Amino acid sequence: MTSRPIADRRPVVVQKYGGSSLSTAQQIQNIAERISQRKADGVDIVVVVSAMGDSTDELIALSDAVTNGQTPDAREMDTLLSTGELVSSTLMAMALKATGYDAISLSGVQAGIKTDAVHGSARIADINTDRLRLELDRGRIVIVAGFQGLAESGDITTLGRGGSDTTAVALAVATEAERCEIYTDVDGIYTTDPRLTNQARKLAEIGFQEMLEMAVLGAKMNPRSIELGAVYDMPVYVASSFSNEPGTLIHGGEHTMEVRKAVTGIAVDRNVGKITVRGVIDRPGVAAGLLQPLADAGISVDVIVQNASSDGTTDFTFTVAEANVNQAADVLGADSKVQHTEIVEGSNLAKVSIVGTGMENAPGYAAKMFSTLAGIGANIDMITTSEIRITTIISKDQVQKAVQALHDAFELEKSE
């Protein structure tokens, strides 16, 4: 059978369904029904599925048990975990066929997904869509096992955290799809965490860069798939797999012609600890000298602030995950070759950011943010900014009041 002439092809839509939407046979049948409804729109559909419910955790528990808790071999782990998506993809194809739709499952290998050989967090190198294209041209709904690919060695790899989202966006790019639809157990991207204020509003759309800054919020989306969408300008639609409520479209800002709000949302991270190294001689190489021992110890550093020096010394402050504060201080005390007078630990902190491409080159937003926080009596511990984000570190117990006040001040409850 030869492929359909390109001019006759139907538009392609790639959908992705997460494991929490596929926990039981009944849920798989429900999702099959949703897929068949979308097929009725006259599009070619590629569906990427995660492993059913907790099945990945069950496989990890088995690997722990057979190795008495030692770290299992990474190559074996990848083949083991890849079976979870093989199970869900074949069951989904069966469910669709049983209701009269022509469907076929493809493993990562069969879908032509080629990766590097970094087991556990492989990167997609290339996708050969020949088989996938052939099956679409036969009129079939193609179900692809997410999260997995094939290294040149012939070994199975997995893509790591958020891997099935990455599979979906990459397949959308490779098939020149209209868009990639991510269906999950949240129903879209919100202006801020709805648990912090009932004013939080679901966004109809958001730009890729804003989404990357907001990524910790709401939708459990890995930044990697957003980055991939941004690089290839592939629109990503995030919505609930349990309802038909409209979700959020993440897309390239240049497509948005209407006037945008300055601030799109408020991102919050309540897992923040702080280290301040005082009395550091201010000369080249100091930052690297402080941070290298932390990198060697596997500690990720987030916000970094270095004040301008006075009398030739400066204070160097950075944040780490709260659980890492003590270890970070120990590492610096023991390993740092950078002369300093004191190391001060801080905890019970949170990071609150306002995010929005409308802030670029527009003055006044920082001042408004800081005066709003002052208005609720919140002391700002650290400040850092990017072109589309202003981040403050404040006390954790003031987060909720801060988010509510900022949400009001920037009128985020009003739609664009």
Add this chain to the structure above:
Amino acid sequence: MTSRPIADRRPVVVQKYGGSSLSTAQQIQNIAERISQRKADGVDIVVVVSAMGDSTDELIALSDAVTNGQTPDAREMDTLLSTGELVSSTLMAMALKATGYDAISLSGVQAGIKTDAVHGSARIADINTDRLRLELDRGRIVIVAGFQGLAESGDITTLGRGGSDTTAVALAVATEAERCEIYTDVDGIYTTDPRLTNQARKLAEIGFQEMLEMAVLGAKMNPRSIELGAVYDMPVYVASSFSNEPGTLIHGGEHTMEVRKAVTGIAVDRNVGKITVRGVIDRPGVAAGLLQPLADAGISVDVIVQNASSDGTTDFTFTVAEANVNQAADVLGADSKVQHTEIVEGSNLAKVSIVGTGMENAPGYAAKMFSTLAGIGANIDMITTSEIRITTIISKDQVQKAVQALHDAFELEKSE
């Protein structure tokens, strides 16, 4: 890395472990320990594993659930079921590595097992052992996922019932192994079913042809793997995976130089129904005319006996599985184009056979069998023979007495 020169290669042993030996993480660790002990013998080891415990049944239940009990698509079913062996093979490799042995799992695809495209009961067409050989030459224990292969289309296939045994014997042939060791939940091949007489004795060895006649007894071995061993003269050793008791070696009779007993064992099948078609005109084409409608209805016929004709008509009798007796009679009544006077059904029957290559061209065994059965008052309903087997159909309620009497008469309790 290049392969080791062939002259330097260690002998290869292929082992196979069934699912009931791999039900839990602890059992997998126990089997890993057994494998590592065998490795210490200085051989290269290829291990074929079945899916863990009931995991295949669980996958089948899921497929039933998502299709509401319709027959699931055979291609999807094969990929789904193949995951069971991927799980057990990767866990086994992890368990071995965790105890300091170098091991690697290979899927059916990676082990080079190429099959035809008959999903659900594929036949092995060819095995490319390059990857497997390379891993053995690296000193690794190679764990192969049983029961599966790859069709030319790039689709996963499964080998059907007894598939992992077939994988093991085929890999033993392809790697020119010393022998194939099948470890299971029975500890060998017995002279007869030990539940019928406590005189039943485990055989140290048995010929391939005898084993094929005995296949329904004791070891849950599929005739297909025995046939493969017979064709390629690959010795197959069957033993318990739970103990170190010696098992049974199945091998080509021509290697056995010592004098063999005439009768090796007694095979029993208690699932026998009978159909007699009376008053059939005795002319060419009658047997085919009677049996074709049954084949079309999917009913397997076992023993067939046609008496010599008298006055131009004959009686034609055959056995089927007991559950199929009524259906078989209905089919013959409705569809048969063969003229007859009467169709008589019989049930509550059993098939008792004595098996042994020593009976070939040696008189007296049939007479001894029939007189033994007469001695316990058993009426023989049908008789059929092959070169190494004499089969009788008797009443099911006389089976136990018959087996005990025959076991005594042929002195099967005494070792060779």
